Amino acid sequence: MKKLAPAFVFSALTLAVGVAAAQSQPVIGLITKTESNPFFVKMKEGATAEATKLGAKLLSAAGKTDGDNAGQVTAMENMIAAGAKTILITPSDAKAIIPAIKKAQAQGVQVIALDSPTDPATAVDGLFATDNYKAGVLIGQYAKVAMAGKKPVIATLDLFPGHPVGAQRHNGFLKGFGLTAPDAKSNNLGGTAAGVACMADSFGDAAKGQTGMENCLQKNPGINLVYTINEPAAAGAFKALKAAGKEKDVVIVSVDGGCAGIKDVGAGVIAATSQQYPLKMAAMGVAAGVEYAKTGKKVSGYTDTGVTLIAGKAVAGVESKDVKTGMDLCWGNK
Template sequence: MSILRISTGVVSGTMIKSAAAGLVLLGTAFAVTGQASADEVIVGLVTKTEVNPFFVKMRQAAEEEAKAKGVKLIARAGKFDGDNEGQVTAIEDLISAGAKGILVTPNNSTGMLGIIKKARDAGVLVIALDTATDPADAVDATFATDNFEAGVQQGTYARKALGDKKPVLAMLDGTPGGTVDTFRHNGYLKGFGLAEGDPAIAGSAITNGAQDKGQVGMENLLSKNGDINAVYTINEPAAAGGYAALKSFGKEADVVLTSIDGGCAGVRDVKAGKIAATVMQFPYKMAAMGVDAVVDYAASGKKPSGFVNTGSFLITDKPIAGIESKDTEWGLKNCWGD
C-alpha cells in the first residue's frame, strides 16, 4: 500500500483513479474531487485532530484494517480540538469522493448533525467513534467507550484513594459541546460522590485535552486554592500538564491525580507515579471495527445500529480493595488495544 501525505492543494479525480488500490490520503487542508470507481470501496475517517496520540492510534488502526481488507482509506482531521467547521468540510469532501462509509469522532456532538444527515441521505454509512452524537441516533451506530462509566471508574478510585481527607477537587475538562467531555465529567462526579456545584469543587479549567492548556489551567487553579488534593482530568495529555503544574508548586505528592485514555505514555506515567490511576480505552478496536462495518455494508447492505461499548479498564499500581483494576505491566502490553 502506498501512502500519500498532503497538507494543502487539490487531489483530482484522475489522480485518485490512477492511484494504487491501497492508497491512503492523509492531511488537514485539501479537497478531494471526483467519484470513486465502481468497484472500489472508500472508507472515510474524520478525527478531532491529527496530533492527539489517541487519534493517531485510531488512524493507524484504520490504515492497517483498510489495507488488510483491500479498501481505500481517506483520513482527515480537524485542525484543533473543537474545529467543527473543519470536520464538516472533511465530510463534504468524502461524500463527493464517493465514500461508502464515514467514521467520525465529532468535535461537537450537535454541530455535525446537518452534514451527517446529508451523508446518510446520500446512502453513506456513518459511524461515530469515541464520541456520541446528540441525539445518538443521528448516526447509524456508535463504537465507543462508555464514557460515563469510565468517568465513574476514575471518580470512584480517586475518592477512595483520598481516604479520610476532606476533598478539595479541581477539574481539568476537555472541550465544551462534546458528549465525551460531559459524560466523563458527570461520571467522575458520580463516582466521587459529589453533585455539580458542590463546594468541594474548587474550580475547573477548559484544556481542550491539550497538555499545555492542562498545565496553565492547573497553575491558575492552584494559584486560587493551594489546598487542592484531587484532580480530575479529561485525558492523559491534560493530566501530564496538570502534573507539571503540581510539580512546579511542590504539590505532586499531595494530590490524587487521575485520568482516562490508557495510551502507552499515560500508562508509563502511572508506572512512574505521576498519575495515580487511568482508565484505559481501546481506540484501535473502535477504528478496526468501524472499517469492518463499512466493508460489510458495501458487500451486503447491512448496517450496524445502536451503541457498541468497546470496553475500559482501570490501570493502577496502587490497587484498592473492592475496585477492579489492572497493573501497569498489563497496561503496557495492552495500551490502546494495539
C-alpha cells in the same frame, strides 16, 4: 494480426476486470478531531490496518484543532465526492456536525461515530465507543479510596463546555466518588453542585492543562485531588503541581490509557487511568463499512468497546489491572 487478437482480447479483459475491481473496492473515510493527539494517531493506525486486511480504500482527514467543526464538515464533503460510502467520525462539535451528517446519509452514506457521540446520539447510524461515564465512575471510585479519608479539595480539568464525552467522564467521576452528579445523558458538568473547588477547560491539551492547573492553584492552593479529561491534560497538571512543589500531595486520575499515559501511571504522575481501545473502535468501524459495501446492511445503535482501570497501586474494593497489563494493552485490541 489475427495471431495477435487473442492476446489483445485477454489484455482488454484483464483491464476491464481490474477497473471493475477498483470500482468495487469499498471506500471508507475516517475523520478525527485532530491529527496530533496520540489517541487519534492510534485510531488512524487501526483503521489503516483493518482497511488493508479487508481490501478497502481508506481516506483520512482531521480538524485543525479540537472543536474545528468547519474542518470536519469540509472533510466529509470531500470524502463523499471521492466516493466514500461509509464515513467514520469523532465529532468535534456534537450538535453542529449533524446537518452535514444528514446530508451525507441522504446520499446513501453510512455515518458511524467513533469515541464521541453526536447530540442526539441517534443522528448517526452507529457508535463504537468507550462507556465514558463508566470510565469516569472507575477513576472516581479509585480516587475515593486513594484519598484515604482526607477531605477532598477537587479540581477538574475538563474538555470544553457542552461536549458529551467531557460531560460523561466528569460526571462519572463525581458519581464514582460519591458526590452529587448528573446522569450519563446530561451534557452539563455537575462539578459546581458537587462542591468542586475549581473547574477549568483544557481542550485535552497538555499546555492548556498546565495553565488550567496553575489557575486552579491560585484560586485554591489546598487542592489535593485532580480529575483530568485525558492524559495530556494530566501531564500538564502535574507539571504545574511540580513547579508549585505540590506534586507529592495531590492525587491525579485520568482517562485514555495510551502508552505514554500508562508510563505516567508507572512513574507516579497519574495514580490511575481508565483505559480505552481506539484501535478496536477503528477496526470495527472499517469492518462495518466493508459489510455495508458488500451487503447494504448498516450498523445500528451503540457498541461498547470496553474500558479497564489501570492503577499504579491497587486499592481495596476497586478492581484494577497493573501497569504491565496496561502497557500490554495500551490502545490495542483486547
